Amino acid sequence: MGSAPRIAIDAMGGDAGPAGMLAGAALAFERRDDLGFLLFGDEAAIRAELAAHAGLASICEIVHCDDIVSGDDRPSQAIRRAKTTSMGQAIAAVKDGAAQAMVSGGNTGAMMAMAKLALRTMPGIDRPALAALLPTLGANDVVMLDLGANTDCDTRNLVEFAVMGAAYARVVLELERPRVQLLNIGTEELKGTDELKAAAGILRDSPHLHLSFDGFVEGDKLSRGDVDVIVTDGFSGNIALKSLEGTARFVTDLxxxxFTSSVRSKIGFLISRPATELLRHHLDPNNHNGAVFLGLNGLVVKSHGGADTKGVANAIRVAARMVREDLTRKIAEDLAHVRERAPQAEAAK
Structure with a gap:
């Protein structure tokens, strides 16, 4: 895009409120200064935090909001207050064109509900999906979706998720033809539900797409680095994500x-500290922060509520990159290819 991306930030979202969100915005600005921010929330609190970040105020505009979405609010409650809350107004800024993307660390369910209602799904998209980057042993992270937006998915949903996830991987991982696999209970073609097998058939018969479909992947291979995009329904995806996060915490706590069980262990820790620091960095969720709602007529990024300054900055970086790379257009073009080829494939059968 010709101008600097303008990101709407729900300053009241996240566990640390304006302090955490603005510190992250300041770090994102330091890393790349071609950014602009629309800050939504309590104006007095926002201005107080801006005073601690020299230079940030010059690229920010504040929109005062009297209300916030709490972590306990149900999606239906949040929707009714969309016009008064910082989260709702930040999403509306994307809809109105005042911002090209929105970032919040607030209530995920409320955020998805308001974003879907305000922005609507893209033409040809049945449901939006929540996608995120997860660490692997390979050369790059893996994109995984859906991570909880849709508990039940049919064949069409899974194919759309594959197309959207591949487009996202092309942007954030800089891959020309991302390797895509469907999460399943086995790698054999006969394994899995009818929806999974039908989706695999469609993707396998679509070589024109900007992706390389590589069949099924099992849960124990998610972090091996042998795949770039993993597709599943939101129920299975959320369980897999929480299992991975729990395993990471288990390993680090163990x-x-x-290393603190004895004097000898403490000495061993000092010797192996470079390796353990590398492990800690690799498993740090802040280095992968920024889940994306794909399939909407607008770019919305969910930051983890407990993300630190680096984590918030990474979520903003993801949002800005999607704007610069015109992710929505890429998804629309790939979906158009699917729709064009579908009648031909049906006729051939």
Whole structure:
């Protein structure tokens, strides 16, 4: 795009409120200064935090909001207050064109509900999906979706998720033809539900897409680095994500306990500290922060509520990059290819 991306930020979202969100915005600005921000929330609190970040105020505009979406609010409650809350107004800024993307660390369910209602799904998209980057042993992270937006998915949804996830991987991972696999209980073609097998058939018969479909992947291979995009329904995806996060915490806590169990262990920790620091950095969720609602007529990024300054900055970086790379257009073009080829494939059968 010709002008600097303008990002709407729900300054009241996230566990640390304006302090955390603005510190992240300041770090994102330091890393790349061609940004602009629309800050939504309590004006007095926002201005107080801006005073601590020299130079940030010059690229920010504040929109005062009297109301916020709490973590306990149900999506239906949040929708009714969309016009008064910082989250709702930040999403509306994307709809109205005042901003090209929106970032919040607030209530995920409320955020998805308001974003879907305000922005609507793209033409040809049945449901939006929540996608995120997860660490792997390979050369790059893996994009995984859906991570909780849709508990039940049919064949069409899974194919759309694959197309959207591949387009996202092309942007954030800089891959020309991302390797895509469907999460399943086995790698054999006969394994899985009818929806999974039908989706695999469609993707396998669509070589014109900007992706390389590589069949099924099992849960124990999610972090191996052998795939770039993993597609599943939101129910399975959310369980897989929480399992991975729990395993990461288990490993780090186990290492911490082992290294402090005796004097010899403490000496061993000092010797192996460079390796353990590398492990800690690799498993740090802040380095992968920024889940994306794909399939909407607008770019919306969910930051983890407990993200630190680096994590918030990474979420903003994801949003800005999607704007610069025109992700919505890429998804629309790929979906158009699917629709064009569908009648031909049906006729051939």
């Amino acid at each position: 290492l911490k306990r082992a």
